[in-house]
Amino acid sequence: MEFLQLTKQEFERFTQENFSHYTQSANHFEYRNENKKDVHIVGVKDENNQIVAASLLSEARTLRFFKYFYSHRGPVMDYQDKELVNFFFKNLTKYLKKQNCLFVLVDPYLVIKTHTADGQIIKEYDHQNFKSILESLGYKHKGYSVGYQPMSQIRWLSxxxxxxxxxxxxxxxxxxxxxxxxxxxxxxxxxxxxxxxxxxxxxxxxxxxxxxxxxxxxxxxxxxxxxxxxxxxxxxxKIATVNLKEYLQTLDLQNENLKEEVLLAETKLKENPNSKKQKTAITNLLQRLKSSEKKMTKIKNLIETDGEKIDxxxxxxxxxxxxxxxxxxxxxxxxxxxxxxxxxxxxxxxxxxxxxxxxxxxxxxxxxxxxxxxxxxxxxxxxxxxxxxxxxIGDFIKPIKKNWYFLSKMIAKVK
CATH class of the missing domain: 3.40.630.30 (Gcn5-related N-acetyltransferase (GNAT))
Structure with a gap:
């Protein structure tokens, strides 16, 4: 296997063919590369020169002289392939050292559990091998957070x-x-x-x-x-709008239809004055007619105050x-x-x-x-x-320049 930088075209083809987050895209790379010059695409090719892993990484300045890197829900790869995982992340460290990287944050797009909307677990996925490999390579898992975290991507998706x-x-x-x-x-x-x-x-x-x-x-x-x-x-x-004038025309047509139904029901009642069914039908129709007229009045008033078309x-x-x-x-x-x-x-x-x-x-x-x-x-x-x-699975962080990284953490505590 070979760890290398990928072209935009190679990366685009791979992410289209393999399940990936929208941030792992050629569009994202192209924009950042043209406007910020802060983005890298790295990956792994196998013995047949086929791409088997890829990741977009962005960089940012930290401690004036260093950079930190972020994986944007990457890399895109088979997380169950232990050999591939080990090879990718070992070589990623070598690559980042050459980039003057202080630390890297990785947040794989990797589901560990599926829940119902009530929180009941439907299915669990075993990714302990993946987690163990990263930890053996010096990555620290930042925990299983609940709630919105200001410095992390949300860990729970619907x-x-x-x-x-x-x-x-x-x-x-x-x-x-x-x-x-x-x-x-x-x-x-x-x-x-x-x-x-x-x-x-x-x-x-x-x-x-x-x-x-x-x-x-x-x-x-x-x-x-x-x-x-x-x-x-x-x-x-996308924006949802309503044209109140058109809606009023629809209500007006419905209203006229209801009036006709009332007249028809009243005619039938005259033919059979003791019919409870027709009496009940007339009562229900009159209630619907009253509700319809009330709604029309409300819409007319809304047009006067807020205009015909509303966002x-x-x-x-x-x-x-x-x-x-x-x-x-x-x-x-x-x-x-x-x-x-x-x-x-x-x-x-x-x-x-x-x-x-x-x-x-x-x-x-x-x-x-x-x-x-x-x-x-x-x-x-x-x-x-x-x-x-x-x-x-959440975030993993790895210091690349350990001494400087831990010094920066101590300085942050003092502040």
């Missing part, structure tokens, strides 16, 4: 398996309320639009509302523009050949009744099926399954789509 399932299968497996909410968005004529990079502000306004609602600050406006530049042909900003919810999506990632989103709580977030998910799951993408990744949850968890509402939303929770 994932819906789309493989070998039709759209109807997926709908049937969702809970009743989620299925009903998706259907209601169609009844209300909620639409999905694609935003170009110059319309990022429409997304960001809704995203800021989510930050205010949940009391957190995640990313600034420029981050979302940069994400679209990095993953230019594999990213999408409901928006989200940033990135995808590769293996997964669709629902990364960041926001919605206007004033318009929750239109359920824009459900329309977004329904349409993007459909998009994934049409493009033969087998995993729909709702992305991070805390891993705290109690009803007091900070993301309880988010978990319940994702749970409705029948997504499972995947728990990942």
């Amino acid at each position: 994932v819906l398996d789309l493989k070998n399932k039709t759209e109807q299968d997926l709908l049937k497996e969702m809970n009743y309320q989620t299925r009903r909410n998706i259907k209601k968005t169609e009844e209300m004529n909620v639409q999905i639009e694609s935003l170009n990079i110059n319309e990022t502000e429409r997304f960001f306004e809704l995203f800021k509302m989510a930050e205010e609602k949940h009391g957190f600050s995640f990313r600034g406006f420029e981050y979302f523009k940069e994400m679209q530049k990095i993953y230019h042909d594999n990213s999408m900003l 409901l919810a928006a989200a940033l999506y990135v995808y590769n050949d293996h997964e669709m990632y629902y990364l960041s989103s926001g919605s206007n709580p004033r318009y929750n009744e239109f359920m824009g977030a459900y329309k977004l998910q329904g349409d993007m799951i459909k998009f994934s099926k049409e493009h033969n993408i087998n995993r729909y990744n709702f992305y991070g949850v805390t891993g705290d399954f109690s009803d007091t968890s900070e993301d309880y509402g988010v978990q319940q939303f994702k749970r409705g789509f029948n997504a499972d929770i995947e728990e990942y």
Whole structure:
């Protein structure tokens, strides 16, 4: 086997053919290489000159004179192949020493357990050999964290398996309320639009509302523009909107149909005045008519105060050949009744099926399954789509220049 730097084309082909995270991509490499000059692609070729492992690594300055390296959910490889794992990481150390590396952080895209949305373990995966090899090579596992960590990628992801399932299968497996909410968005004529990079502000306004609602600050406006530049042909900003004038026309048509049904039922009752069935039918129809007229009045008032077309919810999506990632989103709580977030998910799951993408990744949850968890509402939303929770192995850190590394840790403690 040979450890070497790979070309962008070699790396792209390998990550397309082998399951990998969206950050392990040629797009990511190309953008960082052109704009930051802080990225490396390394890998291993076997005796037949076939690539068997690859990883995008980024670097950053630390302690003025040194660099630290990060693996971005890599490397992409068969983690069960002990010989390959040992060879890759031994040679990675040699490579990093030449790069004046102080330490390296590795967070393999490697599931250790699959849970139900309630936290019950469905399946466990044995990766002890992998962990043992890394620890024997000087890597320290940073533990099995719960919650959001400011300096680490989220360790718990909510994932819906789309493989070998039709759209109807997926709908049937969702809970009743989620299925009903998706259907209601169609009844209300909620639409999905694609935003170009110059319309990022429409997304960001809704995203800021989510930050205010949940009391957190995640990313600034420029981050979302940069994400679209990095993953230019594999990213999408989607927004759910509703045209209230069109919705009012739909309600008006429904209202007229209800009036006709009332007249028909009243005619039948005249023909059979003692019919309890017709009396009950008229009562139900009048209730529906009253509700419809009330809704129409509300929509008319909303048009007067907020305009004909309203932005409901928006989200940033990135995808590769293996997964669709629902990364960041926001919605206007004033318009929750239109359920824009459900329309977004329904349409993007459909998009994934049409493009033969087998995993729909709702992305991070805390891993705290109690009803007091900070993301309880988010978990319940994702749970409705029948997504499972995947728990990942977490971070490994290795000092490359040990003396300088431990000195830096001592200085940090003093500060």
